[in-house]
Amino acid sequence: ERKKISLELFQSRWxxxxxxxxxxxxxxxxIKTKAxxxxxxxxxxxxxxxxxxxxTVRVRVCYPLTQKHIQQEQEEIIVVTKHFPIQDYPDPAEAVPTPTKKSTPVATSTVPTPLPTASTVSAANTPQKTPAPKETTVAAPTPNDDDDDLNPVESMMSNDxxxxxxxxxxxxxxxCKAQKKQVPEELITKQQQIELKLQLLILQIxxxxxxxxxxxxxxxxxxAEEKALARKYMSQKNQEGARFALTRAKIMAKELEG
Structure with a gap:
């Protein structure tokens, strides 16, 4: 009779x-008394x-081994025996008729409006000069070489x-977390890309x-591609890019040596 289950976790390596x-x-x-x-x-x-x-381990069986699995639950139920619907009574304010006032005629007087003089007409007809919009110059964005990823995930195909x-x-x-700074979105995205590519590589294998x-x-x-890329970076005096390319080449060479 088994009393426990032993589990061991492994990391698969190519x-x-x-x-x-x-x-x-x-x-x-x-498991004897529970499903x-x-x-x-x-x-x-x-x-x-x-x-x-x-x-987290979850074990399920169709039926317990020794006895039935009985689970007690308590619920509160409200039973309404009688129901009195609300009757529609008229609003007391609407039931009392409001007295209507007799409208009395109001005398209106008309005052003739004077015609505009020639000076006012000419002033109204003269168009006003609108100020010309100021020309704003926008500086064209300059390409930034610092944004280039010297360690791109897309070109990686080695497990190590x-x-x-x-x-x-x-x-x-x-x-970043130790310094209580916000983690850049680029780092989170790169982490997800690397983990996904590792999973796909293991799945293909x-x-x-x-x-x-x-x-x-x-x-x-x-x-061979990484070594050629390192020589290209050295000719461009990009020491950091050459260092990344040579490091990747050394890691892959060590992986093949096993």
Whole structure:
């Protein structure tokens, strides 16, 4: 008779062995009398050290093992036995007729309006000069080379390069949070792009759409592209871009060496 369930979490890695993240255990004694049990389990390493993460486990069965699952619920119900509808009574203000006043004729006097003189007519007909609108000059935007991403996610196709880029982004986000600053939207977007690309790469490998030989060939071709890109940056005196390209090439070369 099993009394507990042991679960272990792994991180899948390409071209390497999986890494164990931790283990957790769940007691299943309540499954004898309940059709469903749910518990948040702490993930432990070496059976003792808490990693800070939790795993939500839900176990369901059609019927409990020993007895029926009876759940008691209490509800308050209000029963109305008699109902007296509201009758439509006339408004007392509308029931009393209001006396009408007799209208008395009011004498009106008409005063002749004088005709405008020639001086007033000429002043009214002369058009007024409207001030000319001021010309506003708008400076044309100058291209900013600093906005170019020297570490673009779109060109990354290596598992280790994606993990390295994700680590850089997470460090920048944690630095902003430590300084109690607002995290830029660009960092959050880049984090989501890297995580999505990692998931798609793992899915392609698991489903067989990307074979090991094809993956190695893609990474080898990408190493040559990164080295050529580094030489281009050096000719343009862009040391930061060359440093990023050489770092990506070294990470991929180390990944293939395994």
């Amino acid at each position: 071209l390497r062995g999986d890494i164990s993240l931790g283990k957790c255990e769940m007691l299943i004694a309540d 469903e049990i749910k518990e948040d389990l702490a993930i432990l390493t070496n059976g003792r050290r808490d990693t800070g993460g939790k795993l 390069v994606l993990e390295w880029a994700l680590e850089i982004v997470l460090k920048e986000i944690n630095a 698991q489903t067989g759409k990307l074979s090991e030989e094809q993956y190695i060939q893609n990474v080898s071709d990408k190493i």
